[in-house]
Amino acid sequence: MRRAAFVFGVAIGWLLISFLTITTAISAELSNSPSTAGATRVVSLKAQTYTIGGTVIGLEKPGTVRILDKSDNESVSSNGAFTLPRAVKSGTAFDVKVGTTPTGQSCAVQNGSGTVANANIANVLVYCTYKQSVATLNGSYDVAGFNINIDKDELGIGVAFDGAGHEGNTATLIENSGGTITTTGNSSSSAGPYTVKTKNAIPVLTTGGNNIGAIAGQDADEFFWIADASTKDGGGLPALAVGVSPLQNGTIAELAGDWIAVGLDQGSDPQVFEGKLTFGADGSVSGTSTSLDVNGVVSTFPYSGPAGTLTVTSGGQFSSGGGTLGYVGANGEFLVETYTVSGASPGLTVAVTQGTGVTLATLNGVYTVGSLAFSTASTGDGEVFTLLFDGAGAYSGTYIENDSGTITTGNTTSGTYSVTSTGVLTLTDASGNVHTGGVSADGDIIVAANLTAGGAEQPRMFVGFRQ
Numbered sequence: 001m002r003r004a005a006f007v008f009g010v011a012i013g014w015l016l017i018s019f020l021t022i023t024t025a026i027s028a029e030l031s032n033s034p035s036t037a038g039a040t041r042v043v044s045l046k047a048q049t050y051t052i053g054g055t056v057i058g059l060e061k062p063g064t065v066r067i068l069d070k071s072d073n074e075s076v077s078s079n080g081a082f083t084l085p086r087a088v089k090s091g092t093a094f095d096v097k098v099g100t101t102p103t104g105q106s107c108a109v110q111n112g113s114g115t116v117a118n119a120n121i122a123n124v125l126v127y128c129t130y131k132q133s134v135a136t137l138n139g140s141y142d143v144a145g146f147n148i149n150i151d152k153d154e155l156g157i158g159v160a161f162d163g164a165g166h167e168g169n170t171a172t173l174i175e176n177s178g179g180t181i182t183t184t185g186n187s188s189s190s191a192g193p194y195t196v197k198t199k200n201a202i203p204v205l206t207t208g209g210n211n212i213g214a215i216a217g218q219d220a221d222e223f224f225w226i227a228d229a230s231t232k233d234g235g236g237l238p239a240l241a242v243g244v245s246p247l248q249n250g251t252i253a254e255l256a257g258d259w260i261a262v263g264l265d266q267g268s269d270p271q272v273f274e275g276k277l278t279f280g281a282d283g284s285v286s287g288t289s290t291s292l293d294v295n296g297v298v299s300t301f302p303y304s305g306p307a308g309t310l311t312v313t314s315g316g317q318f319s320s321g322g323g324t325l326g327y328v329g330a331n332g333e334f335l336v337e338t339y340t341v342s343g344a345s346p347g348l349t350v351a352v353t354q355g356t357g358v359t360l361a362t363l364n365g366v367y368t369v370g371s372l373a374f375s376t377a378s379t380g381d382g383e384v385f386t387l388l389f390d391g392a393g394a395y396s397g398t399y400i401e402n403d404s405g406t407i408t409t410g411n412t413t414s415g416t417y418s419v420t421s422t423g424v425l426t427l428t429d430a431s432g433n434v435h436t437g438g439v440s441a442d443g444d445i446i447v448a449a450n451l452t453a454g455g456a457e458q459p460r461m462f463v464g465f466r467q
Contacts, residue, residue: 047089050088050090050116052069052094052096053084053120054111054125055391056080056126056127057079058128058366059079059102059105063128064076064102065102065128067084068097068098069095070094072085080391081122084096090117091117092115093115094116096124101128106198107128107201108126108127109127110124111124127388128365129201129366130217131198132196132217132467135163136163136215136220137220138161138162138220142326144156145227145239146338146346146348147237148374148380149380153175153176153346154175154176156170156190166194169191172184177346179342181340181341181342193208202386209230210236211226212226212384212400216444217465221245221330221331222334224243224465226240226382227402229383229384235405235406237402237405238372239372240348240461240463242348242350242370244316244334245330246327247327247330257353258277258354259351259352260277260351260423261274261277261289262274262350262351262449262462263350264372265339265347266345269293269377272450272460274436274451280307284310285304285320286304288303289302292451292453292455294376294377296455298453318335323341325338326349333352333442334350334351334353335350336348337350351447354424355441360392363425363439363446366386367465367466369446369464370462371385381403383401385397385398385399385413386399387413393416396412397412415427415429423438433452433455434452436449436450444465445463446463447461447463447464448461
């Protein structure tokens with residue numbers, strides 16, 4: 001028994017020595033103070049903490065937005081990643097909001113609330129847009145529209161918006177209905193109310209009570225709407241209308257340079273097209289155009305015209321020959337045209353001038369985008385997208401669709417984008433559909449079309465403005 005007790009005591013002794021050795025090693029490793037011989041060592045274990053952050057988009061220089069989470073706050077003066085200064089424990093609830101916003105802008109938050117769960121929060125999105133109201137749309141605009149379902153385009157010249165919610169008569173209305181051209185003076189076909197309402201910092205233009213679109217946020221030189229995109233009165237037939245405040249006292253020489261044009265053409269085999277064109281100071285034009293028709297066939301052909309092919313009047317009226325007529329926007333970087341010669345198929349073209357120094361960060365913020373597509377040779381759908389571009393190559397958003405009178409809302413989309421230094425744009429959605437086009441040098445305007453042969457997507461054009 002004594003031997004057993006002795007062996008047991010030795011074992012206990014070795015265990016105690018081992019415990020003290022391990023405790024001393026842990027204490028020396030974790031303590032911030034140097035170990036002292038004979039001193040009592042205390043193990044100090046700190047709980048893991050995590051940060052809360054995300055991305056800011058759409059902030060206009062030199063503005064600053066203050067981002068808040070309870071007592072924590074951070075002032076951010078540039079787009080890109082941000083992190084709030086206070087680290088928190090797992091299980092902490094967060095509720096990120098916007099405090100002070102830049103002059104002339106409104107800001108809001110997506111993915112702003114939740115609970116930290118053993119990981120940093122990095123997906124909070126703070127976005128800023130330009131403040132708009134009915135007074136933003138004020139003056140005389142020229143409006144081009146195209147309705148696939150009824151084979152008609154229109155050019156409304158001198159459409160007055162009074163800045164108080166009323167769209168007046170059109171001074172001159174030129175219509176191409178299946179190749180038959182009519183011109184009407186003092187037309188009231190589009191007269192009616194309009195509103196601009198902002199929800200979650202995103203402004204929405206509504207005209208005629210049922211058409212939904214957007215105004216270009218920075219300068220209000222352009223707008224668009226998709227006809228009957230609201231469920232308020234049920235769905236009528238979709239159409240795309242694009243308006244510009246016209247360039248005054250402009251010349252062709254001022255428009256000389258490289259442009260990207262997209263559009264829809266009814267034709268015998270209705271199609272979408274994209275052209276990369278060079279306008280000469282003498283009114284010449286050269287380049288190539290690629291089209292996708294309703295049969296899934298892609299065609300490429302050269303585009304050229306001698307001096308004098310392009311003309312522009314002092315009031316901003318633009319023609320590129322072949323019976324097209326439209327207007328250049330006041331900023332000189334955007335134009336819109338319809339087909340206005342007898343026998344020509346109805347259609348609509350929009351174009352943006354190319355610049356230099358364009359990067360992923362140029363396309364940054366909230367964009368409202370209108371699209372129109374052929375479903376068949378005589379039917380189609382219109383869509384209004386709200387897209388958030390992160391300035392780093394990704395976008396996401398929602399859209400409303402009017403598919404030949406059937407309205408759906410709450411649709412979602414996402415994808416990636418790339419740009420060249422001259423503003424050539426490629427959008428690839430999550431389904432793999434590829435759309436190509438252009439973005440203006442200041443990032444305020446985008447145009448695009450899909451040109452994939454035999455693809456699942458219909459011939460479709462897009463035009464959108466940063467909010």
